[in-house]
Amino acid sequence: MTAFSHNNRWLIVLIILTILVASVLHLGSSSSQVNLSLSQLFQASEKKALIELIFFEIRIPRLLLAILVGFILGTTGAVMQGFLRNPLAGPDLLGVSNCAALGAVIALYFGFASQAWYLLPATGMLGAFIGMALIFLLSGSNHHNLRIILAGVAINAFAASLISIALNLSKNPYAMSEIVFWLMGSLSHKSLMDVGGVFPFILVAFLLLLSSAKFLDALTLGEESAISLGFNLKNEQIKLIIATALGIGAAVSIAGNIGFVGLIVPHLCRPLVKYQPGRLIFLSGLIGSLFMIISDTIVMQVSTTQEIKLGVVTSLVGGPFFLYLILRLGKNHDQP
Amino acid sequence: MKASFDNLRMSGFYTLSFTLSLSKGATLIISLWLTAYVTAIEPTEKSEPVVSINLCTDQWLILFQDKHTNYYFSPLALNKGYNYLYSQVKKTQVILPSLDALILLNPSLILASQYSDKNLIHGLNNFGLSFTIIEPATNFEGIRRNISRIGKLINKTDKANRLLHDFNKRLTIVAKDAKNRPNQTAIFYAPNGFTHGEGTIYNAILEATGLTNLATELGVKGHGYLSLETLLWNNPDIIILEDDFSNNDSLSQQMLKHPALNRLLNQSRLIFVNANKLSCAGFGSLLAAEQIMEQR
Amino acid sequence: MISLNQVSVIRHSKKILDNISLDFPKGKMIGLIGPNGAGKSTMMRLISGVIKQTKGKILYQGKKPGTLSHKERACTIGYLPQKAEISWPLSAQRVIALGRLPYQSTFSQWQPKDARAVEDAIIHSDCEKLRHQNILTLSGGELTRVLLARVLAGEPECIIADEPIAALDPFHQLQVLEILKDKALEGKTVIISLHDLNLAYRFCDVLALLDEGQLKAYGDPQHVLTLEHIQSIYQVNMCWLNNESFKALFPISRVI
Numbered sequence A: 001m002t003a004f005s006h007n008n009r010w011l012i013v014l015i016i017l018t019i020l021v022a023s024v025l026h027l028g029s030s031s032s033q034v035n036l037s038l039s040q041l042f043q044a045s046e047k048k049a050l051i052e053l054i055f056f057e058i059r060i061p062r063l064l065l066a067i068l069v070g071f072i073l074g075t076t077g078a079v080m081q082g083f084l085r086n087p088l089a090g091p092d093l094l095g096v097s098n099c100a101a102l103g104a105v106i107a108l109y110f111g112f113a114s115q116a117w118y119l120l121p122a123t124g125m126l127g128a129f130i131g132m133a134l135i136f137l138l139s140g141s142n143h144h145n146l147r148i149i150l151a152g153v154a155i156n157a158f159a160a161s162l163i164s165i166a167l168n169l170s171k172n173p174y175a176m177s178e179i180v181f182w183l184m185g186s187l188s189h190k191s192l193m194d195v196g197g198v199f200p201f202i203l204v205a206f207l208l209l210l211s212s213a214k215f216l217d218a219l220t221l222g223e224e225s226a227i228s229l230g231f232n233l234k235n236e237q238i239k240l241i242i243a244t245a246l247g248i249g250a251a252v253s254i255a256g257n258i259g260f261v262g263l264i265v266p267h268l269c270r271p272l273v274k275y276q277p278g279r280l281i282f283l284s285g286l287i288g289s290l291f292m293i294i295s296d297t298i299v300m301q302v303s304t305t306q307e308i309k310l311g312v313v314t315s316l317v318g319g320p321f322f323l324y325l326i327l328r329l330g331k332n333h334d335q336p
Numbered sequence B: 001m002k003a004s005f006d007n008l009r010m011s012g013f014y015t016l017s018f019t020l021s022l023s024k025g026a027t028l029i030i031s032l033w034l035t036a037y038v039t040a041i042e043p044t045e046k047s048e049p050v051v052s053i054n055l056c057t058d059q060w061l062i063l064f065q066d067k068h069t070n071y072y073f074s075p076l077a078l079n080k081g082y083n084y085l086y087s088q089v090k091k092t093q094v095i096l097p098s099l100d101a102l103i104l105l106n107p108s109l110i111l112a113s114q115y116s117d118k119n120l121i122h123g124l125n126n127f128g129l130s131f132t133i134i135e136p137a138t139n140f141e142g143i144r145r146n147i148s149r150i151g152k153l154i155n156k157t158d159k160a161n162r163l164l165h166d167f168n169k170r171l172t173i174v175a176k177d178a179k180n181r182p183n184q185t186a187i188f189y190a191p192n193g194f195t196h197g198e199g200t201i202y203n204a205i206l207e208a209t210g211l212t213n214l215a216t217e218l219g220v221k222g223h224g225y226l227s228l229e230t231l232l233w234n235n236p237d238i239i240i241l242e243d244d245f246s247n248n249d250s251l252s253q254q255m256l257k258h259p260a261l262n263r264l265l266n267q268s269r270l271i272f273v274n275a276n277k278l279s280c281a282g283f284g285s286l287l288a289a290e291q292i293m294e295q296r
Numbered sequence C: 001m002i003s004l005n006q007v008s009v010i011r012h013s014k015k016i017l018d019n020i021s022l023d024f025p026k027g028k029m030i031g032l033i034g035p036n037g038a039g040k041s042t043m044m045r046l047i048s049g050v051i052k053q054t055k056g057k058i059l060y061q062g063k064k065p066g067t068l069s070h071k072e073r074a075c076t077i078g079y080l081p082q083k084a085e086i087s088w089p090l091s092a093q094r095v096i097a098l099g100r101l102p103y104q105s106t107f108s109q110w111q112p113k114d115a116r117a118v119e120d121a122i123i124h125s126d127c128e129k130l131r132h133q134n135i136l137t138l139s140g141g142e143l144t145r146v147l148l149a150r151v152l153a154g155e156p157e158c159i160i161a162d163e164p165i166a167a168l169d170p171f172h173q174l175q176v177l178e179i180l181k182d183k184a185l186e187g188k189t190v191i192i193s194l195h196d197l198n199l200a201y202r203f204c205d206v207l208a209l210l211d212e213g214q215l216k217a218y219g220d221p222q223h224v225l226t227l228e229h230i231q232s233i234y235q236v237n238m239c240w241l242n243n244e245s246f247k248a249l250f251p252i253s254r255v256i
Helices: A005-027 A038-042 A048-084 A096-109 A119-138 A145-168 A173-184 A192-210 A215-217 A221-228 A232-254 A261-273 A279-303 A309-332 B002-024 B026-040 B055-063 B101-103 B118-126 B140-153 B157-179 B203-208 B228-234 B251-254 B261-266 B283-295 C040-048 C070-076 C092-103 C114-124 C140-153 C170-185 C195-201 C227-234
Strands: B050-052 B110-111 B130-132 B184-188 B193-194 B211-213 B224-227 B239-241 B269-276 C002-011 C014-024 C029-033 C055-060 C076-080 C158-162 C187-192 C204-209 C214-219 C236-242 C247-254
Touching: A005 A048, A005 A279, A005 B261, A038 A048, A048 A145, A048 A192, A048 A215, A048 A232, A048 A261, A048 A279, A048 B228, A048 B261, A096 A119, A096 A145, A096 A173, A096 A232, A119 A145, A119 A192, A119 A232, A145 A173, A173 A309, A192 A232, A192 A279, A215 A279, A215 C092, A221 A232, A221 C040, A221 C076, A232 B251, A261 A279, A261 A309, A279 A309, B002 B283, B050 B055, B055 B110, B055 B140, B055 B283, B101 B118, B110 B118, B110 B140, B118 B130, B140 B157, B140 B283, B157 B203, B157 B283, B184 B193, B184 B203, B193 B203, B203 B211, B203 B283, B228 B261, B251 C187, B269 B283, C002 C029, C002 C040, C014 C040, C014 C214, C029 C040, C029 C195, C040 C076, C040 C158, C040 C187, C070 C076, C070 C092, C092 C114, C092 C140, C114 C170, C140 C158, C140 C170, C158 C170, C170 C187, C170 C195, C195 C247, C204 C227, C214 C227, C227 C236
Parallel strands: B050 B110, B110 B130, B184 B211, B184 B239, B239 B269, C029 C187, C029 C204, C076 C158, C158 C187
Antiparallel strands: B193 B224, C002 C014, C002 C055, C204 C214, C236 C247
16 A cells, blocks of 8 residues: 555545445345335344345345455456556456356356356356466467457457357257356346355455555556566466456356456546556455446346346446546546 | 158169179079068158148147158257157158258148248248248147147148047046145246246146146236246245256256255245146147146 | 676577676766667666576676565666656656555555655655656656656665666756766666767766677776777767867767
8 A cells, every 4th residue: 555545545435335335225126026125124024034035045145246246347357457558458358258158158058067066166267267378378478468458359259259159059949048148147046155156266366466456556667667676577467367267257157247347447446546556456346346236236126027137237337338438538638 | 861762772773773784693683682672661652741840840740640651850859858759759850940951852841930030931932832830829729729720731630639639638637636626826937037927838737737827926928037036925835847857957956056945945845847848838738737737 | 786797688599788797886877888779778677687688697786696586676776767658647756656666565554764765756856846747747857757756766776777868858868867976976876878978978987888789898988988989889980079177079970
C-alpha cells in the first residue's frame, strides 16, 4: 500500500457496505413465483423449516457463488489489464474463459463430470491452464504485449471452434441444449457443496493475483524499468498463468461462461484508485462481486416463463456500458 | 443401401455368366449352385420403401413393421435413450436424412415433422417426392387420431385398428386403477427447472394416471420453467424424473445431489420414467402412464 | 564500485559488447560516448540487470554477481531508460513513489522513510510544481525530471541514465546534468551516455569511448576526447574553439 491508502480505506468500507445491501436484496429477491422475503426467516410459521431450507440451501449458496465468481473475474481482469497494459485485456479477450469452458464442456459431454466433485472444476482449470500456457508460448520469447493479445484472440477462436465441434457431435438434442444453456452461464440450483468446491481455488488465485500488485505498479514505467526495480518478469508471468488457471477455471466450471465482467469492472474502478494498477486489484474484486450480485438479482426478477441466463444479462448490461465507456474516454485524450 | 445391394447382385450375375462361358463341367455345376444361392437370398416381394426422417414418426413406423415392409428411419431411432423401440431397428434401416439419400431411395412416402429441416422439405417439394408432416399429439385423443391417420397413409388400416384396440384397452385399465388411488399432486421436473404444464402430452399422462399436475396448477402453459424454490415451496406429493439410461448420470442425477432436494424427498416421492417413452407423444406415452402407475 | 571483467554480450552471433573490462568508481560521473550502435545502451541495461551477459563477470562493490539478489541490486542501482513508456495517467507524485518499490516486499506498508526519500527526490529534481499533474500531460523536460526523481527516490548508490538529455532544450539539459553532477559529488556513481561531446567533456569526470562493442578509450576526458579519436571513431573532423573559460569542440566535416 502506498501513502495514499487513506482515502482508499473509506472507499473500501463504502463498497463493502454496498455489497451487504445488495446481498440482502439478492437474498430477499422474490422471483415472481415464490414470494419469500428475508423477514419471514425470523417469523414463526408452519412453513419455517421449508423457509430455512430455501434460504440456507438455495439462496445463500447462490449469493456466495455470485460474490466469489464476480470477485475473481474482476481481479483477473484488473491484473491482466495491468500486465498487458491494455484496457481491452481480460479473460474473455485472451480466450481463457473459453478454454476453461471447453474443459468443462468435455467433462460434461463425456459424462465423467459427476463422478467426483472435483472433476468439473479440475477440467475447467486444466483448460484454462493450457490456454494461458499456449498464449505465452505462442507469443514467443520477447513477449510483446500485442503478440500476447493476438495469441489470445487466436486461442479464443480455436477454443470456441472446439466447443462447436462438441456441440455438433453431441449424441442427442437434449445433450446439446444442455451444453448450450450451460455455456450461457447460470448460478441457479447450486448448493453449498459447489461453493466449497470452488472456494479454495478462488482464494489461492486471489492471493496470487494480489501479490502481483507491486509488480503491476512497476510495469507502469515499462518492462525494463520494472526489471531494474528488482522484479522477475518470468516469475510474475508464471504466477499469472497459475492464478488465472485456478481462478477462471474454477469460476467458469461452476458458473459457465460469464463475459464482460473482467473487462468492464477494472474500467469502472480505475478513476477511483487514481489509475494505479496495483491498487486496482482488490477494488476490482469487490466491484466485480457487486456487479455479479446485481446481475443475478436481475436474473431472478426477470425469469418467469423461462430462466434468463446470467451470461446473457452481463452481456446485455456490459456491452452497451462498454460502448459508453469508450465514447466517454475518447473525449479525454490522455486517459487510456 | 438397396442400390448397392443391387449392384452387388448384378456383378455377381455377370461374373457367373463369364465363368459359364469360359468353362464347362464342374464350373457349370458350381455356377448353377451359386446362382441358386444368390437368387435365394433375394427377399420375397418387398413393398415400396417408406422413410421417416423424424424420431416421433420413426416410433409410429416401427409399430407397423413386419417382414414385408421396407421402412427406413432416422438416426435417433437407434438411440436407446430416446426411442423405447430401439431394439426393433436394424442398423441397415437407418439413413441420415439428406436430400440425395432420399432421392436415391425414391420412397413412396416420407414422414416428417414440422421441425424437420425446412430446406430439406423444400427440396423434397422440388423433386416431387411425396411427404406428409405429422404433428405431435398433445393428448390421448390426438394419439388415437395419429394411429388412424398413419395407418391410412401407409395402407395398413388393419394393423392400425389392432393397435387402437390394444391402446384403448390398456388405457382403460390404467384409468380404472387410477380411480382406486388417492388424489395426489405430481410434477415432471428436469434439470434447469424444465417442466410441462397445460396442453402438453405430459399433462395428459398425469391426467390419465389420476394425478394433478402441479405445473398446470401453478399456471404453466405448455413447456415451462419452475425454479427449485418454487418446487420446494409447493411441496408436490410426487416428483417424476426422466431416466435416460446414460451411465454417466447426466444432470438428472446431479440434480438429485442438491441437499435441498434431498431433504425434500422425505416428504415427496420420486418416480422414474424412462425418457425414451416420453420423447414423443405416441404409444410410449401409454407405456409411461403404465410405468407411473406401477410405482404409485 | 562496479567492475566489468571481460564482459561480452553476444546476440544472434553478433558481438554487441566484446570483451569489455572497466571500472565505474564511486563519487564520479562516468560518461559513455560513442557512435550510434556502439553498445552504450546495452552496457547500461547489462549493469542494471535488465539483460544478462554471455561471458564475463560483473562485480558490484566487490561482491560476486551471484550473491546479489534482484532486490538488493535494485536498491543499489537506479536505471533511467532512454524511452519513457508510461502506460497509465498517474500523477507525478505517484510515479516518483514507484522508485521506492525495491524497498518494499509484497504486502509491506508505506514507511516514513519512504515518504522522506520521495520528498528529497522531488526537491532535488525540481518537481515541486509538478506533483499532482497527470504524467502523460507533461512536456519533455518535465517528464525527464519526474522520471529522474523516480530513480533518485530509490536512493541508489549508482545512477545509470541512458541519454537523459537527448530531447531536452538547453535549459533543461543543463538542469538535469547539474542534478546528476550533484549526486556524483555526494559520493554516488553516476553513469550516463550522451551524444553531446561538449557537455560530456564539461560534466564528466571519466569518459569511456565505445565503438562497435569495444572499449576504445577510457579515462580523463582530455585524453579520451582527442581529435584523432573523434576522427577515427566518429568519422568526423572537429576542432577546438577556445575562449577564456571554456574549450568547445566544433564539428567541421565528415570523413568520407
